[in-house]
Amino acid sequence: MADFALRRRMMVDTQVRPSDVTKFPIIDAMLKVEREAFLPDALREAAYSSENLDLGEKRVLLEPRTLAKILxxxxxxxxxxxxxxxxxxxxxxxxxxxxxxxxxxxxxxxxMAAEAQSVFVESGTDNVIVHEGPLADGAEEHGPYDLILIQGGVEQLPDAIADQLKDGGRIACLFMEDALGIVRIGYKTGGTLSWRFDFNASAPVLPGFEKEAVFAL
Known part of the structure; x- marks a missing residue:
């Protein structure tokens, strides 16, 4: 039987801390949340690998380093x-x-939404609302939000998402520019987002977050 607790500790010690992530709340959360519980059986053995895990349909579970640095x-x-x-x-x-x-x-x-809801119930996580709907639409009825994070690549941020961020709020986006990905943090002031570079990473572009095609005659 796999010792997932040991693997969790190794993930933090070899992937998270060496990436200059040392804030106690992040370390504590990543040590306590059972990553393997949030994956299909076929991927559980790979839960603590240092790569994005392919969930199919251009969806991934972001590598621990990327998520930790975003947090x-x-x-x-x-x-x-x-x-x-x-x-x-x-x-x-x-x-x-x-x-x-x-x-x-x-x-x-x-x-995925149904499985997430089930695991939240089993783990006693009672401060998460699972909202089923198009990713690019966000969840306006529960907003506006202090913070927004996106679990995949972005070519173009939908206006609907930016509009759900509070003034004074922050959003993390992994912008994919060709093969290179750049995580930027957006700060909303006076209704406008200004962006600053944070670090490099990579992930498939999420459905609904692609650049609009431009047709030239």
């Missing part, structure tokens, strides 16, 4: 409402839920 940059506090887009089976939302007041987890795949 570090967003600097979540216990009074904040967080929108987690593309939560898949719910791992990222479970980690964020240990740091935030509440999380709205958006998932458009019905089976």
């Amino acid at each position: 570090d940059a967003l600097n979540i506090s216990g009074d904040q409402l967080v929108l987690d887009i593309g939560c898949a089976y719910g791992y990222s939302s479970a980690v964020v839920a240990r740091m935030a007041q509440a999380v709205v987890a958006v998932e458009e795949d019905t089976a």
Whole structure:
């Protein structure tokens, strides 16, 4: 039987801490949330690998380093409402839920959303709302949000998502530019987002977050 607790500790010690992520709430959450519980049986053995895990249909579970550095940059506090887009089976939302007041987890795949809800119930995670619907639509009815994170690549951020961020709020986006991915943190002031570079990473572009095709005659 796999010793997942040991693998969790190794993940933190070899992937998270060496990436300059040392904030206690992040380390604590990533040590306590059972990553393997938020994956299909066939992927559980690979739960703590240092790569994005392929969930099919251009969806991945982001590698631990990428998620940890995004959480570090967003600097979540216990009074904040967080929108987690593309939560898949719910791992990222479970980690964020240990740091935030509440999380709205958006998932458009019905089976993934149902499984995430089931694992939240089993694990006693009671401050996450699973919202089933198109990822690019977010979850306006529960917003506006203090923080937004997106579990996959972005070529173009939908206006609907930007509009759901509170003024003074922050959003993390992994912008894919050809093969290169850049995580930027957006700060909303006076209704406008300004972006700063944070680190390099990579992930498939999520459905609904592609650049609009431009047709030239």
